[in-house]
Amino acid sequence: MPKYMLLLxxxxxxxxxxxxEQMQKVIEKYMAWGDRLRQAGxxxxxxxxxxxxxxxxxxxxGQVRVTDGPYSETKEVLGGYYIxxxxxxxxxxxxxxxxxxxxxxxxIEVRQVDMI
Amino acid sequence: MAxxxxxxxxxxxxxxxxxxSRAGQMVAWLTHVFGPEHxxxxxxxxxxxxxxxLQQWPYSGVPDNPGAWLLRVAKNGALxxxxxxxxxxxxSHQIIAELTRRFDTSEPARWxxxxxxxxxxxxxxxPSLPPDGRxxxxxxxxxxxxxxxxxxxxxxxxxxxxQRLVRAKRTLxxxxxxLELPHGWDLHERLESVLEVIYLLFNEGYNAHAGDDLVRLxxxxxxxxxxxxxxDSPVAAPASHALVALMAFQAARLPARVxxxxxxxxxxxxxxxxxxxxxxxxxxxxxxRSSEGPEMTAYHVQAAIAAVHAGAATPDETxxxxxxxxxxxxxALNPSPVIALNRAVALSRVAGVRAALDVIAELENxxxxxxxxxxxxxxxxxxxxLGDLYAAAxxxxxxxxxxxxxxxxxxxxxxxxxCDPTHTA
Numbered sequence: 452m453p454k455y456m457l458l459l460x461x462x463x464x465x466x467x468x469x470x471x472e473q474m475q476k477v478i479e480k481y482m483a484w485g486d487r488l489r490q491a492g493x494x495x496x497x498x499x500x501x502x503x504x505x506x507x508x509x510x511x512x513g514q515v516r517v518t519d520g521p522y523s524e525t526k527e528v529l530g531g532y533y534i535x536x537x538x539x540x541x542x543x544x545x546x547x548x549x550x551x552x553x554x555x556x557x558x559i560e561v562r563q564v565d566m567i
Numbered sequence: 568m569a570x571x572x573x574x575x576x577x578x579x580x581x582x583x584x585x586x587x588s589r590a591g592q593m594v595a596w597l598t599h600v601f602g603p604e605h606x607x608x609x610x611x612x613x614x615x616x617x618x619x620x621l622q623q624w625p626y627s628g629v630p631d632n633p634g635a636w637l638l639r640v641a642k643n644g645a646l647x648x649x650x651x652x653x654x655x656x657x658x659s660h661q662i663i664a665e666l667t668r669r670f671d672t673s674e675p676a677r678w679x680x681x682x683x684x685x686x687x688x689x690x691x692x693x694p695s696l697p698p699d700g701r702x703x704x705x706x707x708x709x710x711x712x713x714x715x716x717x718x719x720x721x722x723x724x725x726x727x728x729x730q731r732l733v734r735a736k737r738t739l740x741x742x743x744x745x746l747e748l749p750h751g752w753d754l755h756e757r758l759e760s761v762l763e764v765i766y767l768l769f770n771e772g773y774n775a776h777a778g779d780d781l782v783r784l785x786x787x788x789x790x791x792x793x794x795x796x797x798x799d800s801p802v803a804a805p806a807s808h809a810l811v812a813l814m815a816f817q818a819a820r821l822p823a824r825v826x827x828x829x830x831x832x833x834x835x836x837x838x839x840x841x842x843x844x845x846x847x848x849x850x851x852x853x854x855x856r857s858s859e860g861p862e863m864t865a866y867h868v869q870a871a872i873a874a875v876h877a878g879a880a881t882p883d884e885t886x887x888x889x890x891x892x893x894x895x896x897x898x899a900l901n902p903s904p905v906i907a908l909n910r911a912v913a914l915s916r917v918a919g920v921r922a923a924l925d926v927i928a929e930l931e932n933x934x935x936x937x938x939x940x941x942x943x944x945x946x947x948x949x950x951x952x953l954g955d956l957y958a959a960a961x962x963x964x965x966x967x968x969x970x971x972x973x974x975x976x977x978x979x980x981x982x983x984x985x986c987d988p989t990h991t992a
Contacts (some may be wrong), residue, residue: 466618470713471586472785474621479581481625499626531626551625 452536454495454564455543461530462556469555480551488546493536500531527558534564581633584785586617588792589634590711593641595683598708600645600665601655603690603746606708606736612648616641642666684709685800686746688793691735692760693744700735701764703728710789720771720783748802758802762810762866765794769814773821774972787818798853808857809866812850816873819846831974835882847877868897887916904933908942920949940969944979951986960986 466474488494504520537543540563547559590613597609619640620633630636645666649655655662691704702721706712712720718728738744749757772786791814798807823837832838854870872893879885894910908930915923927946936942947962963983967976 466621468713468715470716471590471617471711472584472716473713474617475581475584475586478586478621478624478629482629485625485628497626499623502622530622533626 452493452538453566454534454536455540456562456564457533457535457543457547457550458529458560458562459531459533459550459552460527460558460560462527462558465555465557477551477554480554484550488535493546495534495536497533498531500529502528502530504528530557581629584711584788585633586620586637587711589637590614590617591709592684593638594708594711595687596669597641597645598687599683599746600662601648603744604740605654606739608648608652610708612641612644615644638669642669681796681800685796685802686748688761688764688796689748689757690739690744690746692757692764693739693742694756694760695738695742695744696735697731698764698767700731700738701760702767703731704735705764705793706768706786706789707732709793712785712789720786754802755804758797758804758807761797762794762806765790765797766810766814766866768793769817773817784821787814787821790814791818798856805857805860805862806864806866808853809864809870812853812857812870813866813873815846815850815853816870816877819843819850819877829974831978833978834876839880842877850874850877863900865897865900868893868900872897885916887913891917904930904935905939905941908936908939908945912945915949915952920953923949938969940966940971940975940979942966943969944982947982947986951982956986 469477485494485497507518507520509516509518535543535546537546540561543561543563547553547561550559552559593613593616594606594609597612598606601609616637620637624630646663649659649662687709688705691708692701696704703717706717706720707714714725714728714732718725721728748754768786769790772783772788772790791811794807794811794814797803798811819842820834820837822843823839823841824832826832850870851874854874857867857870872890875886875890875893891910891913894906894913898906898910907926911923911926911930914926924946927942927949930936930942943962943965947959947966950956950962951959960983963979963986967979967983971979
């Protein structure tokens with residue numbers, strides 16, 4: 452089955468007023484969501500990225516330049532990714548629908564991993 | 568969570584309310600470490616630690632010991648605060664020692680945690696704070712509840728709770744209230760205040776709209792937890808045990824209090840097999856402990872009444888004469904018309920309905936009960952027991968004109984329809 456990368460963009464304002472109880476419920480939902488995929492053998496990888504904008508490396512005017520990554524208080528930040536297996540884009544999207552990441556304003560970018 | 572178990576099976580399940588209870592414990596701990604004037608800083612560090620878990624665990628899974636993970640992250644957060652805030656520079660060695668003490672396994676860790684929480688509750692119940700401030704602050708700090716959760720429990724706005732918290736914290740700062748437990752008479756007074764707040768919390772949760780807001784039921788659990796914290800501590804007095812007994816007996820009945828359709832079920836109609844046996848046992852154990860010593864408070868008597876109900880396998884086996892005597896004792900301690908009304912119900916079982924109706928006739932003259940829906944409601948019940956359905960229906964209609972909660976209103980309608988089947992409004 453094809454693989455898809457889920458890029459999880461965080462909304463920086465998300466968890467301002469969330470209570471400990473609610474946070475626990477969200478984590479429990481994540482565990483349930485992840486378990487469903489794991490039990491079907493469809494969860495391949497997942498990592499959190501560190502909370503800083505990182506660096507951008509590019510060649511410009513004949514030189515390699517390094518700048519700070521995109522940072523903005525209001526813009527979404529890439530928080531982490533998963534690589535899952537699904538039969539089609541539609542199915543990958545179905546899997547993303549009930550990902551708890553969406554509950555507090557986050558977005559999920561879904562891209563198919565190209566197998567050549 | 569459905570699904571077959573596999574070797575890769577998850578995630579350690581999280582204990583119910585782990586985050587909330589750990590949040591409360593850690594806020595109490597860090598308030599102690601930083602000093603009570605830095606309560607808000609303690610709250611920030613704890614909130615950050617929980618957020619880190621929320622951001623990390625979805626990818627890495629729940630750690631083997633989630634509580635320890637949270638504690639470690641909170642400790643690191645506290646060390647960060649130390650580095651960043653000059654206010655702590657002088658005390659930084661002492662604070663670092665305090666922070667690492669929690670991780671020293673040679674210490675009796677369990678007591679240390681409860682000690683912090685106990686001090687926190689006592690601080691939150693300082694006499695300079697108004698009762699609603701004490702309740703809000705206790706729930707927010709030791710309870711681990713959020714402002715919206717507390718607001719929804721007390722049916723007020725978030726802003727109202729926030730204001731109560733701001734005022735309470737400011738008062739504590741201005742008076743430089745610390746975490747030291749009071750002594751002697753001050754301790755006695757403070758303990759009274761603490762028990763009052765705990766019981767207030769419990770009642771708020773107990774009288775929750777049937778089936779509705781789960782947060783309000785959590786209040787009963789939290790009140791019971793705090794009550795046991797106090798009762799198991801060196802500063803406990805017999806009244807502490809009596810209060811825990813009372814709450815345990817009442818909480819034991821919660822599973823039977825609401826039927827499958829979400830409707831309120833009163834004591835005499837409850838399925839007693841649904842009562843929580845563990846809590847009933849706790850009630851009897853704490854009642855026993857409360858009798859050590861000469862002190863006899865209203866909590867003692869109320870707990871004793873609840874114990875008589877708890878000991879009756881069926882409503883018919885209820886020892887009403889004993890309950891009546893206890894109500895006499897209660898009335899002597901606290902001559903409240905509401906208690907007199909409850910006593911009237913017991914009186915009806917012992918001396919007959921007419922004796923009770925005589926008492927109720929007197930109570931109807933009491934302006935304190937003018938808006939109390941239970942007065943006409945109880946009268947209606949007694950009249951329908953006598954067979955006077957017409958008069959009973961009139962009472963229920965009066966009761967419905969008075970303020971009460973939705974599930975109680977629905978119960979009153981059911982009673983009214985039983986007396987007057989033609990009533991459709």
